[in-house]
Amino acid sequence: MGLNTNTTNVPPSSSGEISLKDMILKVKEWYSYLLSNWKVILLMGIIGGSLGFTYVYFKKPTYTASCTFVLDEGKTGGGLGQYAGLAAIAGISIGGGANDGLFQGDNLLELYKSRRMLQKTLLSYGTFDGRRDLLINRYIQINRMREVWAKRPSLKGLRFDIPPEKFSRAHDSIVRSIVSDINRSYLTVAKPDKKLSIIKVDVRSDDEQFAKNFNDAVVVNVNGFYIETKTKKQQGTIQILRRQADSVRAVLNTSIGGTASSIDANPNPNMAMQMLRVPSQRKQIDVQANTAIYAEVVKSLEMTKISALQDAPLIQVIDNAVYPLEKASFGKLKGAVIGGALLGFLTACFLLMRYFLKSL
Incomplete structure (x- = not known):
């Protein structure tokens, strides 16, 4: 069915290189050969089109759950610096603010x-x-993993509704493989515009409910952990200052009670006996000192609370994932055309390769 390879009687160039005329003649020869095999190429194209149509027909559409939010980092440092001296009275070092390089x-x-x-x-x-x-149970269900596990007794009854600290090696191995698959095929996190602080989280799946629920959960978990971690240092400082204020307040109350007791013990001291007034005067000095300390600690506490509010990052959701999710499906006609063209092209390449090897 192929052409006679002896039809090419073009003399080679003296330099041993293929001339433009030789190349054109060779291309015409290949074209004629493919044209003589058009039935084979057409048949393979029809088969490829049928395979492409079948693939698209049985392939589930892909759903994408998207959530966009804006991130405001808050003030970087400086917020606590101007009030650090106030806490020094209580012997506390407040530090340099909430944004010391965490998740920048x-x-x-x-x-x-x-x-x-x-x-x-x-x-x-x-x-x-x-x-x-x-x-994770929904993921296992939509990927039919338990059908594979049924052949392995150690995995047949595996459950994940237990505390993570009680996970076995099998639990950890499965979770690790699922996390890897989600990172590779399901989850996409990016900034649509590098100049803005808007972040977009996309979750793609052929199960619409899984995509929606996973998107909602991952945004809540990550953003909550982010805010908690960014404000952890200042929240710890606030707790220390609050305990310090309560301690100083207790000492102040004791000093006030001691002053009253001293006065009650000697309500009418003899002016000629100054030593009788020493205990009450000492108690009054303690009251004044503790009052000053308490005032400064409370001031530091309130300033730290204000600074914590200023430095705390703000995450404001712009758009949540809502039903119905964006649906991406491949058209049946498009699948048939691509399948037919691809297999037809591969068939043509195979025929040319075989023809070239025979000519050698």
């Missing part, structure tokens, strides 16, 4: 992909078909 820049994006955050999200509850269940 793109680190928050990487936090979304961390195993700790994804595992916490997988072990969160969502609503599926009107009932609550763990997200």
